[in-house]
Amino acid sequence: MDAEARRREIAEAVWRVVRRDGVPGASVRAVAREAGTSMGSLRHWFATQDDLLVFAMTLVQERARARVLAVVSAAGPDTTRGLRALEEVLPLDDERRAETEVWLALTARALVDPRLAALRDGSAEDLLALCALVLREPGALRPGLDPALEAERLYAVLDGLALHAATRPAALPADRAREVLAAHLGSLRDTR
């Protein structure tokens, strides 16, 4: 089996375990069992729980990037494209909720682990750049608004909603999170 196919197989096993048992349940042992392999043969991929978290977060980034790219690369003007691109990184279904939980676990662990911090910072830069891109769509930003400040503000709304929808789903259901995000983008729009 080539390296890429092997990596995909391990990645799918990691993902099934994270979705089923959450980040704390995703031990190296659990992933080995899920992938039908030995712990020894997983050493190439990750030796520790933190290595596994790095692997899982890398998967989250790959998955989210691919979905966002599919939305933003469509040609032609489209006033809903920005909203749809940002929705790809909100926990609006079980898949994206699992991704948000991986991100949150990594963000907390990164406070004490510089290697995790680098991955978290890369993810933050991606998302801030996505917010800036969304605001550069024609008509997305009224004249007089500061693009850099608005990108930071949109990024705060996005991560705040992701955090709240993942941790308080009863108080902030998916539809409501989407509605708040849409209202925020609407408040910035050039409606002349």
Place this chain on the structure above:
Amino acid sequence: MDAEARRREIAEAVWRVVRRDGVPGASVRAVAREAGTSMGSLRHWFATQDDLLVFAMTLVQERARARVLAVVSAAGPDTTRGLRALEEVLPLDDERRAETEVWLALTARALVDPRLAALRDGSAEDLLALCALVLREPGALRPGLDPALEAERLYAVLDGLALHAATRPAALPADRAREVLAAHLGSLRDTR
């Protein structure tokens, strides 16, 4: 020594350890050493790392509530009061950064521990209520805006900025976080 004085002494030891070594460094053993007492005598306060996190988060809530109350209980109209109240829960100095780190650690751990989730949910309700209160100040909300939606949106901005200022202080320094929050409140204000 009475129970309240003893609790205050333990709380101060917990707080010094959290500020110095972060949440992961705040073990029961480290707190016992800091308080100049035995691990046995701390069993009354917390037996496990999660108990200690609950104790630390309870302290964070008490401290933040006291500061917010001092700001919001001042009499008379004051257009900067809402901003100043919300700034009390942003990581704009070392004290509040330590508080934000405790909150973030608890939020991540709460994904798998119902007892921690209850504490996190209580904190979330407090903050959402604070956002709603700030928007009820005279002139804080333009006619036509939906108060419940704007409270959720402000809460997302607040927690998003708290998360970013705590985890990316170089990318989002304290002054910039304050500026983005002020811009958000300004965008909602009734300027007639």
